[in-house]
Amino acid sequence: MLNVTIYLDVDGVVCPFGATGTTPWGTAWRVANAGLLEVAYAAELVDGLNSLARVPGVRCVWLTSWEDMAPRYLCPAIGLAGSRWPWLTAGDAGPGEGWWKLAALQEDVAKTSPHGIVWIDDQLNYEQEAQAWAAILGARILAISPDPRRGISPAQLAAVSSFVAEPVF
Numbered sequence: 001m002l003n004v005t006i007y008l009d010v011d012g013v014v015c016p017f018g019a020t021g022t023t024p025w026g027t028a029w030r031v032a033n034a035g036l037l038e039v040a041y042a043a044e045l046v047d048g049l050n051s052l053a054r055v056p057g058v059r060c061v062w063l064t065s066w067e068d069m070a071p072r073y074l075c076p077a078i079g080l081a082g083s084r085w086p087w088l089t090a091g092d093a094g095p096g097e098g099w100w101k102l103a104a105l106q107e108d109v110a111k112t113s114p115h116g117i118v119w120i121d122d123q124l125n126y127e128q129e130a131q132a133w134a135a136i137l138g139a140r141i142l143a144i145s146p147d148p149r150r151g152i153s154p155a156q157l158a159a160v161s162s163f164v165a166e167p168v169f
Contacts, residue, residue, distance in 0.1 A: 002057025004116035012122030012148030015039040035073035062087035
């Protein structure tokens with residue numbers, strides 16, 4: 001049975017920083033009020049994430065500084081069906097040095113033992129410890145670091161869909 005967890009950031013991933021021009025899909029950016037601030041997003045990305053979340057055996061988890069505000073405010077504002085997804089916090093990382101997101105993800109992976117891991121965060125290309133950990137996991141993980149001004153691209157979303165459709169284990 002499929003057992004894949006998708007860990008998802010918000011800023012620079014679902015909602016790019018300073019979005020201008022058109023989305024990576026070639027359409028206009030949509031703007032929504034997410035309670036505390038306005039966010040830009042691509043409707044096609046939201047549709048794609050909603051489709052992935054419906055795949056049996058796929059678990060989606062918020063891994064963002066938005067923490068519980070992602071399911072509470074962002075999801076209803078942009079139509080993302082992630083209001084029931086769990087979220088990880090800096091407190092989930094436990095004590096220690098390093099990037100809180102890596103530690104929180106490692107703790108969650110240790111608890112839930114997914115066969116496959118998708119980690120999408122615009123900071124991944126800049127976090128050497130996270131890159132080293134992902135390299136150890138090899139084909140078990142798909143790590144995607146979108147351009148923070150564009151968010152997840154169609155090719156990156158297709159890579160996630162392929163990874164979910166063809167599990168390694």
